[in-house]
Amino acid sequence: MKSKILDLLQLNSEGYLSGEQISDQLGISRTAVWKHIKALKNEGYIIDSVNNKGYKLLSDTDELNSSSLKALCNDFDFIQFIKFLDTVDSTNSEAKRIAMEEQVLEGLIVSSEQTKGKGRLGRQWESEKESGLWMSLLLRPKVKPEAASSITLVSAAAMAHAIEACTSLNVGIKWPNDLIVNGKKICGILTEMSAEINQLHYIVLGIGVNLGQMSFPVDIIDKATSLKKEGVEVSGKKILSAFLLAFSNFYSQYLEGDMSQIISYHLAHSVTVGKKVQIITPIETRNAYVLDINADGSLLVENELGENEVVFSGEVSV
Numbered sequence: 001m002k003s004k005i006l007d008l009l010q011l012n013s014e015g016y017l018s019g020e021q022i023s024d025q026l027g028i029s030r031t032a033v034w035k036h037i038k039a040l041k042n043e044g045y046i047i048d049s050v051n052n053k054g055y056k057l058l059s060d061t062d063e064l065n066s067s068s069l070k071a072l073c074n075d076f077d078f079i080q081f082i083k084f085l086d087t088v089d090s091t092n093s094e095a096k097r098i099a100m101e102e103q104v105l106e107g108l109i110v111s112s113e114q115t116k117g118k119g120r121l122g123r124q125w126e127s128e129k130e131s132g133l134w135m136s137l138l139l140r141p142k143v144k145p146e147a148a149s150s151i152t153l154v155s156a157a158a159m160a161h162a163i164e165a166c167t168s169l170n171v172g173i174k175w176p177n178d179l180i181v182n183g184k185k186i187c188g189i190l191t192e193m194s195a196e197i198n199q200l201h202y203i204v205l206g207i208g209v210n211l212g213q214m215s216f217p218v219d220i221i222d223k224a225t226s227l228k229k230e231g232v233e234v235s236g237k238k239i240l241s242a243f244l245l246a247f248s249n250f251y252s253q254y255l256e257g258d259m260s261q262i263i264s265y266h267l268a269h270s271v272t273v274g275k276k277v278q279i280i281t282p283i284e285t286r287n288a289y290v291l292d293i294n295a296d297g298s299l300l301v302e303n304e305l306g307e308n309e310v311v312f313s314g315e316v317s318v
C-alpha cells in the first residue's frame with residue numbers, strides 16, 4: 001500500500017493530493033493514509049503535509065542538502081532553525097556559537113564534513129567528507145540541570161531505533177550512549193551543556209554515525225565500524241529522518257519526566273548490563289560488574305569492594 005501511495009504522489013508531483021483523494025482512490029481510511037505517509041517519511045521520502053491541501057512529494061532522492069533538510073525537519077517543534085554546511089570545525093562548536101548569539105531558538109546543524117570533530121574525553125572524532133552523518137541538536141529543555149545528562153540516553157535509544165528501522169542490523173547500546181554493531185562502535189554521542197547551579201541554559205547533542213568508511217585510523221581500527229563495512233548502504237537522510245521521528249517520541253516522554261520506555265529500550269539493547277567492565281572517568285579507571293540501569297538512567301554496579309555503587313557519568317569499556 002505504501003508503494004501505491006508513493007506512485008500516486010509521484011504522478012501528482014506538481015501539486016497536493018488530499019488525504020481524501022488518496023483514501024478514495026486506494027479504498028483505505030484516511031488514518032491508514034496518514035500512517036503510510038508517516039512510514040514513507042520515516043524511510044527518507046520528503047513529503048510536505050499542509051492542512052486543507054494534502055500531501056506533496058518534494059523529494060525522493062537521498063541527497064541531504066539545505067532544502068531536503070528543511071522539509072525533513074518541518075514536523076518537529078524542537079527544530080526552529082536548521083543549518084546545513086559543507087564543512088565546519090565541529091557541529092557541536094557551531095551549535096554553541098549559535099546558542100551564544102541566539103538566546104531562545106532550538107535547532108539542528110548538519111555538516112558533510114568536520115575538520116575538528118570532537119569525541120568524548122577530549123578525543124578527536126574522524127569526520128571525513130560525506131562518510132558519515134555529523135549533526136548537532138541545540139536544545140533548551142525546561143528541566144533541572146541534574147536531569148540534563150539523561151538526554152544522552154534519549155538520543156542513544158532514538159538513534160539505535162533509527163538504525164534498526166533502516167537496516168537489518170542489531171544495534172547494541174554501551175551505556176550511556178555508544179552504539180555497537182557486531183562488537184564495534186558505529187555511532188558516538190557527545191553531549192555538552194551550559195548551565196548555572198540551578199538553571200540549564202542549553203544542551204548540545206552531537207551525534208556522529210559512521211556511514212561509508214571502509215577503513216579507520218590504526219588506533220581505532222579494531223573498535224570502529226560503519227554501516228558500509230557491515231554490508232549496508234543507507235543514506236544519512238534516511239537515518240536522520242528515522243532518528244528525528246524516534247527522538248521526537250522519546251524526547252516528549254523525557255520532557256514529561258517519564259524515562260520508563262527509554263530505560264526499557266536501553267535494557268533490551270544493553271551490551272553492558274550483566275558484564276564485567278572498566279569504568280573510565282577523567283580521574284581514574286576501575287573494574288566493576290554492571291547490575292542494572294536505574295530509573296534515572298544512572299548505572300548500578302558492584303564495585304571492586306563488592307559494594308553496590310551508582311555511576312552517573314563516565315565511559316564504560318566492555
Ligand code: BTN
Pocket residue numbers: 089090091092093114116117118119120121123125127133134135136178187188189190206207208209
Ligand atoms: C564519542 O566520543 O563517542 C562522541 C563522538 C561524537 C561525534 C559527533 S559528530 C557530530 C558532533 N560534532 C562533534 O564535534 N562531535 C559530535
